[in-house]
Amino acid sequence: MSARPAIACLGAGRMGRGIAVAFAYAGHNVAIVDFKAREADKFKALEAEALGEIRKTFASMARFGLLTEADIETLVSRVSVVPEAGAGAALSSSAIIFEGVPEVLDQKCDALARASKLAGPSPIIASTTSTILVDDISGAVEHPERFLNAHWLNPAYLVPLVEISPGAKTDPAITARVKEMLEGIGKVPVVCAATPGYIxxxxxxxxxxxxxxxxxxxxxxxxxxxxxxxxxxxxxxxxxxxxxxxxxxxxxxxxxxxxxxxxxxxxxxxxxxxxxxxxxxxxxxxxxxxxxxxxxxxxxxxxxxxxxxxxxxxxxxxxxxxxxxxx
Structure with missing residues (x-):
């Protein structure tokens, strides 16, 4: 298999884990980036919890006939949980970063500002917000032409649809690239205007x-x-x-x-x-x-x-x- 671009998920919650499962299943290495400063033992607990849930998800997919039990460890090995100290390396080496921090405007803007600075100008950045309009947070991103919203529906690893919502400054080539990447992992992306509720x-x-x-x-x-x-x-x-x-x-x-x-x-x-x-x-x-x-x-x-x-x-x-x- 040819090398597939690395993916990063900003935030270790349900959405980040679901997206990680979807991309790991399709052959991508995924870094789940924890942006919170934590003591080592607390980070290890978070890492164990996240990877444990991801392993359980793959196990359920095996029971559903989507993979075999022998595949589980290979798929889990593609996912890593990265502490705050390693965020720069993980983000800058990713083709696309999916932001999935809580639905609080200030928290999202802060996370996006830090992530875009650490990542540098190359990676695409996509919020996964279900409530906040893309142009309300695009100002936090350096080089906002590479920023858009990609609204996944839970469970992200099963539901095919992803609603892509570009902002006023989004480069159309970025929208096309995200759509292509999502189609490459078996998703069905649709493009919609940045309006409350999407579709x-x-x-x-x-x-x-x-x-x-x-x-x-x-x-x-x-x-x-x-x-x-x-x-x-x-x-x-x-x-x-x-x-x-x-x-x-x-x-x-x-x-x-x-x-x-x-x-x-x-x-x-x-x-x-x-x-x-x-x-x-x-x-x-x-x-x-x-x-x-x-x-x-x-x-x-x-x-x-x-x-x-x-x-x-x-x-x-x-x-x-x-x-x-x-x-």
């Missing part, structure tokens, strides 16, 4: 609050709401993206359904955004008109539908819900 947290916050609201209103039990999500909502959207699903059924259906819910539940949170009505006015209904949120021009619609339906059948098999016909 997934913004959508899931609305969905989770709505589920809680339905419990509060007595619409259904928590168990039945979760069952509906797993076998209805989640089942559909494991195959079709949200906007693809709008196009699949037709944007006009969403428009009229939203109008009804807004009136019936007397709440504007169900109202469609202007883009839905505008697409209708422009004839962009979805599959049936050849364009909606996505463009289907030249697509073999029958083959496309067949492929999506086949994926639904695969999910039925996964959930062990497929039954033979009664003859």
């Amino acid at each position: 997934v947290p913004r959508i899931q916050a609305m969905a989770m609050n709505e589920a809680a609201r339905m419990v509060e209103e007595g619409v259904a039990s928590p168990e039945d709401i979760d069952k509906a999500i797993k076998y209805g909502f989640g089942f559909r959207f494991a195959v079709l993206g949200l906007l693809e699903f709008v196009d699949w059924g037709g944007g006009d259906i969403l428009y009229y359904a939203s109008k009804y819910l807004t009136g019936a539940l007397n709440n504007d949170r169900y109202a469609s955004p202007e883009i839905v009505g505008r697409n209708m006015a422009e004839g962009k209904i979805g599959l049936k008109t050849g364009e909606g949120f996505l463009n289907y021009e030249g697509l073999d619609v029958d083959a496309y539908r067949e492929g999506r339906l086949s994926a639904f059948v695969d999910l039925l098999k996964h959930f062990q819900l497929q039954k033979p016909p009664v003859l």
Whole structure:
């Protein structure tokens, strides 16, 4: 195997450990850098805890069939926990540094400032913040053109998605390089604007609050709401993206359904955004008109539908819900 670039994780918490597992699994050496000044015995305790958890994670992956038990020690050996005194060497020799310190603005800015100084101008630096916008912390980084946000979803070593959010000063070549590196370890990166909630947290916050609201209103039990999500909502959207699903059924259906819910539940949170009505006015209904949120021009619609339906059948098999016909 050709040499793969070294990776550093700034902070030894859950996110740093999860990212370390993902990159070590893909053949990279990873340094988890502890930025806190600690006495030797306390650092040794942290090191043992972090590596112990990483070893347990690889062991669980072996049980899931993702590797063999014989692979575990090789993978763990790629991860090191580095004390504050060794931070400079670890950071400056890394291709990319993932910052994962607590979600406190001052702490992040302090850690990023120290890390960028120690690392020098070459390594890419990516925050993993889930709440702070990239431009609110980019000023702490020397050479901010090499800085962006890479929002991983827990568990980082299993969930494919990583939301990349470049800042106003981020060099587009850096964004492309991070995307390429993430794809190289089997992740699915998407690029989004630096806005609160990015993509997934913004959508899931609305969905989770709505589920809680339905419990509060007595619409259904928590168990039945979760069952509906797993076998209805989640089942559909494991195959079709949200906007693809709008196009699949037709944007006009969403428009009229939203109008009804807004009136019936007397709440504007169900109202469609202007883009839905505008697409209708422009004839962009979805599959049936050849364009909606996505463009289907030249697509073999029958083959496309067949492929999506086949994926639904695969999910039925996964959930062990497929039954033979009664003859």
